[in-house]
Amino acid sequence: MMDRKAIHVLFLYGFYIGLVHASHQYYYVADPKTWTEAQTYCREKYIDLATISNDTEKKRFLDWAQNIKGSAWIGLYRDLPGWRWSAGSSDYRDWTTDGVSTSMVPEEYVAIVYKQWENHAYTHAHNFICYDERLNACHGFVLISQDKKWRDAQSYCREKHTDLATVKDAIENEKIKEIAASYTWIGLHRLGWQWSDGSNFSPTFSFSKTPTASGSKRLCVVLIRSSPAENIEWEALNCTVKKPFVCYGEVKKKTVQIHRIRFHSDVNVNNAAAQEAILDQIKKKLQEKGLPADAKLSWRKQSDGQIFHEKKDKKRENKKKKRNSRDEF
Template sequence: MMETLICLSAVLALCPVSSLDARHYHYVYEEKNWTEAQSYCREKYTDLVTMETMEDVKMLNDLADTSKLKADQLVWIGLYDDMNSWRWSMSDRKETEFTNWQSGEPNNLDGYEYCVETDPYAVWNDKPCFAANKPVCADVTGQTVTFVFINITMNWTDAQHYCREHHTDLASVRNMIENQKIKGVIPAGEYVWIGLFRDSWKWSDGSKLSFMNWNKDEPDNSGENDTCAAAGVKNSGKWEDGNCVIKRPFICYRAVPKQVVRLKLIKPSSLDLKDPIVLEHMLDQLKQKLKEQGVNGDVKLSWRKQSDGNIFYKEKTEEEKTTPNKNEL
């Protein structure tokens, strides 16, 4: 059911427009594995929780009923490691059906292996992108691909930049024939970068991952299938990776669609409506009014500027409404 807000007759103002983007958070203390928790949140609410700032972390910690949690118990959040999101650096090479992994790879050892190297026999291994290797670049002309070994040691990102600047891109491999061509340019004993990498941690609801709050040495992929994230309520909300099949409490959120709220306010003569401090104070008062009406969760308010750049306009009197503009005469 869509939630709406009551327009307020507040203590200040003229006719501003304020936009609301709110989320309501819900702790679920019934223990489920990560996939079950995701399904539950999507059925009952919107999705597993997403966090964008330290304010979100603090607020969620404050909302928790710690009496319902075991000592040092973690709770599932909506962050997960997509182990199957491998793709090529070269934009026109999306095919990843062909692979030539070493036995037991990719294994994401220590939780940071998001890029791919090959051994001298062109057998692949996932590896941290910050590691140092020499790359193999590709020159593409029409349907013709030529592979070039670069005798410069660099991390994967620098290798990508180098290949894009001096060649076409880091090498991509569509079949065994191309893999054997790469093997032919690798000097004996060298391990080299190729253009395969993967997007790692993602939010369940598809939000961009722009904020992280990992605990020290996390994520570490210390156990099998440690591809789901949980937060510790009693350790400042720090995140840890964990086995997705473990049953834990979890946090859901329900999205409240952005609303435009018009407020008719009475402006004291001494009030400067262009002063940023005054505008911020007004928003704080409006947020408090919303809380008093039972609107909880992460409520964000902001002023919307009109086409002339102003936030406010003076309401016309009945006489002004009926008097023609002299430009219209």
């Protein structure tokens, strides 16, 4: 009688995939502090001052803040004045006004509008003036009659010329104004509003009052609610004022999925090392199909404490029975 190597059909009852989703949990702190003190407290006790990065988080925050009365710091701030040139340095300015916009924008840029300097938001598209160090005419300034956003204009000037124009004195300013179109970017820009935890900022709300610098080097944002019946408003203040504040932490939610598979094996899969190796291979295959790197996989035992159950191969069993019958005959 020939020896045959046993091939077992094993039924893998199931393995867990644990997916962890983190969301913000907000915490109101009534003890008044300056914005910097509040930032330090939140970083020590939680994660940071409250961040509201998108419309979904904004809705969650507003629902949570229904019972807040008065004002409280959140994690939004901007440094002042903060203006710098795309290339080189110059202290020359020719402002009509250098106020802080009522809109919350992540960056501001300077355009010459009908021969006046104005700060515009990142969403605008204008003609622009490049500087080319190879040119002698017009102080090296070149008008590009294409409407582009400031960052795209900067990339164009760096690729085709030297950079966006820097204005060093009144003489260069007059030359710039001579060649500028009605709306024209130059190289002056500054960072706008930023979150304390470094999250990307996208505008989701506006100020109820026009912010004023009042000689301070930084402005910070508070939520204001005079009574529970009124809507929340946002205002930028000197960061040294003491206010209550809102921190955020993370709440982790676990989602468990159970998967079943069936496979053939000629090894002892009840061995712990074999089970770990199989699970590792499954995880690698699932990650190739998009499984998050932090997902946890584990075996699921059945009521009898076993992971695997052998499933009989009916065709093989039938063939064996027929062969035995012939042998007996």
